[in-house]
Amino acid sequence: MTDSTMHTQEDPQNPEARPPVAKKAKGKITRGPGRRAQEARRQFLRSVALTAGVTSISLLGFVPLPSDGKRHILRPPGALAEEDYLASCIKCGQCVQVCPVNAVKLDDMDSGFGIGSAYIDARKQACDFSCDGLQCVLACPTGSLTHTLDYTHDTRMGFAIFDKPKLCLAVAGKGFKGLARGPDYEGLLRYEEIDRWNPIPLNEYPYDVEICDLCVQACPIEQRYNQCQDGKYPSGDKNQCPPERAIGLELIEEKNGVRHMKPVIYDGCVGCGVCEMICPTAEPSIIIDYDTLTKRPLSEHYIAKSKKGDH
Amino acid sequence: MNNVLESLAQLFGRASRKPRKNELSPAAQKMYFHKKGEKVTKAQLIALHDEHHKNSKNKWRKRRWLTLIAINLLFVVSFSLDIQLLEGALTASRFMGFHMADLNSALQVMLAHKTVLINLLIGIVTVFIMWIILGGRTFCSWVCPYHLVAEWAETLHLWLAKRGWAKNYTFHRGVRTVFYIIFALLAIVTGYTVFEFISPTGILSRAIIYGPTIALVWVALLLLFEIFLSRRAWCRYVCPIGITYGIVGVLSPLRVTYDMTDCKHEGDCRAVCLVPHVLDLTIKNRSTDVEVALGADCTRCGLCVDACPTSSLNFEFKGLTRKPVKDPSLENRPLMPDSNESLVGKEPSAEPSAIKEQEQEQSSEQQSK
Numbered sequence: 001m002t003d004s005t006m007h008t009q010e011d012p013q014n015p016e017a018r019p020p021v022a023k024k025a026k027g028k029i030t031r032g033p034g035r036r037a038q039e040a041r042r043q044f045l046r047s048v049a050l051t052a053g054v055t056s057i058s059l060l061g062f063v064p065l066p067s068d069g070k071r072h073i074l075r076p077p078g079a080l081a082e083e084d085y086l087a088s089c090i091k092c093g094q095c096v097q098v099c100p101v102n103a104v105k106l107d108d109m110d111s112g113f114g115i116g117s118a119y120i121d122a123r124k125q126a127c128d129f130s131c132d133g134l135q136c137v138l139a140c141p142t143g144s145l146t147h148t149l150d151y152t153h154d155t156r157m158g159f160a161i162f163d164k165p166k167l168c169l170a171v172a173g174k175g176f177k178g179l180a181r182g183p184d185y186e187g188l189l190r191y192e193e194i195d196r197w198n199p200i201p202l203n204e205y206p207y208d209v210e211i212c213d214l215c216v217q218a219c220p221i222e223q224r225y226n227q228c229q230d231g232k233y234p235s236g237d238k239n240q241c242p243p244e245r246a247i248g249l250e251l252i253e254e255k256n257g258v259r260h261m262k263p264v265i266y267d268g269c270v271g272c273g274v275c276e277m278i279c280p281t282a283e284p285s286i287i288i289d290y291d292t293l294t295k296r297p298l299s300e301h302y303i304a305k306s307k308k309g310d311h
Numbered sequence: 312m313n314n315v316l317e318s319l320a321q322l323f324g325r326a327s328r329k330p331r332k333n334e335l336s337p338a339a340q341k342m343y344f345h346k347k348g349e350k351v352t353k354a355q356l357i358a359l360h361d362e363h364h365k366n367s368k369n370k371w372r373k374r375r376w377l378t379l380i381a382i383n384l385l386f387v388v389s390f391s392l393d394i395q396l397l398e399g400a401l402t403a404s405r406f407m408g409f410h411m412a413d414l415n416s417a418l419q420v421m422l423a424h425k426t427v428l429i430n431l432l433i434g435i436v437t438v439f440i441m442w443i444i445l446g447g448r449t450f451c452s453w454v455c456p457y458h459l460v461a462e463w464a465e466t467l468h469l470w471l472a473k474r475g476w477a478k479n480y481t482f483h484r485g486v487r488t489v490f491y492i493i494f495a496l497l498a499i500v501t502g503y504t505v506f507e508f509i510s511p512t513g514i515l516s517r518a519i520i521y522g523p524t525i526a527l528v529w530v531a532l533l534l535l536f537e538i539f540l541s542r543r544a545w546c547r548y549v550c551p552i553g554i555t556y557g558i559v560g561v562l563s564p565l566r567v568t569y570d571m572t573d574c575k576h577e578g579d580c581r582a583v584c585l586v587p588h589v590l591d592l593t594i595k596n597r598s599t600d601v602e603v604a605l606g607a608d609c610t611r612c613g614l615c616v617d618a619c620p621t622s623s624l625n626f627e628f629k630g631l632t633r634k635p636v637k638d639p640s641l642e643n644r645p646l647m648p649d650s651n652e653s654l655v656g657k658e659p660s661a662e663p664s665a666i667k668e669q670e671q672e673q674s675s676e677q678q679s680k
Contacts, residue, residue: 050486057529091507094399
C-alpha cells in the first residue's frame, strides 16, 4: 500500500511527469522496488530542499535593502503604528487609487515586508488633504489606515522639524520669486483661490514674496485654521477647524542680537509634508521627522496623539 | 462525507490509490469488465478528438484566458480611466463599491495582526460565497495572473523537455501543505504577512495595475525555475492560495466530472493537467463509479475537457446540468441487485478468459510502474 502510494505520487502513467531518473540512471538500479525507493528518497530530499529554500527566501523580507531615495517616507494619514500597519495592510493599493494628488505610492520588494504597502514621499508629492475627506482612510479595506479618524487635523503622519536653518531663505532674510521647485517639478498642490476641487501642478504657480514663507502659506492646516478664523468653515463644517496652528513665521532674536524670521512648528502640525515638498531650497530646510530605523516619527507628539487616536 | 475527506486528503498531498474491488460500484465493475482488452491506436484517438472537438479545439482554454485577461484588465482600466469599476488589486478590491478580499491574503493579514478585521469581514464573506459557488480553485486558473504566465512558461518547458534541454524534478505534493503551515506560523510569529513578500499573484497583480516593480525579478526567477527544472512548481508544490481556495471549493457544485463510459484510459487528460492526481481516477480500475466528480484540488481550468478525445470529462454545475444519456442500452442493462459484492467475482464461469486477461493487464500495469 505504501509502495503504491509513493508510486502514484511519481505519476507513472504520465510520461512527461516521470522523473528523469529512469533515463539517467543507466547502470544504476533502474527497475523494481530499489529504484522506486531511491527515487522516493530523492524526491523527499528535494522536497526538504524546496521547503528550506523558499522559506529562506521569504525571510529575506527581514532585511530590506538600504534605499536612500526613500529616506523620509511617510505612511498615509491614519496609518497605525508601523508594526501594526505592516501586519494589517493587505497590499491592495486602494488608497493609491483614490488619492487626488497621487501622493500615495506602493513600496517594492527592496523594502522587505513593506512590499506592496503604501507610503508617501513628501518631497516628491506630499499629501495636501485636497480630497478633504481622507479618501485613503475611507478606501482602506482593513483599517490599516484607522477608520477612527474623522478630520484632517486628527492625523499624525509625522512632525515637521526645522532641519537645516542655514539653508532657510527666511532665516537669511531673503524673499522668493519664481516657481517653488522649478519648471520640471511634477508635484501637485491645491490652491483654493484657483480651483477648490482640482489640484494644479506646482510649476504653474509662481510665487513672489518679500520674506519666504512658502511653508506657512501652503500648509493645509494653517489654511483651514485661517479660514475658520475668518468664520468660513471648510466644507461648511465647524468640526473641520483645526484646534491649533501648525506653523508660522516668527521674529527671533539670537543671543548676539541678530533678529531674523524663522518658521516655527506648532502642536497642530500633522506631518503631511507639504512644507517639505514646497521648500524652495535645494535640500529642504524643513522636513517631516521620521526615524529611518524604527520607521516611526521620533517626536513625542506622535506618541501622545496616536495613543489618543488608537482604538 | 467520505468523498469530502478523500478530496481534502488529496488536496493536502495524499497520493491517490487504487480502490479495492469492493469499493467499486457494481455499475463501475461491470463497465470495467466490458472494457477488458479494449485497445485504441493514436490515430483512432486523434480521429475521436477531432470529432468531439470539431467546433473548437481549445474552447475552454480560450474562454478561460479571455476571462483571466479581462478581469485583470478591468483593474487596470478602472484605475487608469478612473471609472471606479474594480478598484484595488487581487489581494483586496472593490467591485462597483462591493468589498472583495482575497481569502488567503485576508487570512495572512489576520494571523499577522491577530485581529479579526471587521472591515474585511464583508469582503471575506462575499468572496467566500462567490468561490463556493464558482468552484474554489477556479480562482487559480481563471483569475490568477501568475497562472497564465506559468501556463506559457509550461509550454516552453514541455518544448524544451522534449528535446532534453529541461528537466522536470518532482516534489512530494505534501510539501504544499507544509508551506501552508509554515506561512501561517510565520505570519503569527513575526507579525508580518511573510507570504505576501514572495507571492507572485500579489506582485503581478500590483505590477499590472500600478506599474512594474523590482519584485518582478523574483517572478521571473520562479518562471525560469519552472521552465528548466520543475514543471509548474509554484502552483503544484508551494502556493498556499491554492490550498485556501481548494478548501473553499470542496463542496462546490461547479466541478469537472468524469464519465468512464466512453473513456479510452489513454491519459491525454493527465498529460495536460496542472494537478494530474485529480485525474488518476481516469486510469483503468481507479474510478469507484461510472460518473465521478474530480477532487477539490482541480482548478476547473478545462484543459482536460478540451483534451479528452471522448468527451468523458465535462463541466457540471450540480443540480443545473442535465447529462444526456449516452448509451441507452447500458442504462437498460440490469445491474447487480443492490449488492456491493464484486460483480466480476460472481461471473467467473461466464467469461473466465476475460478475467484472466484483466488480471494479466493489472499485473503488467504494475510492473510497468
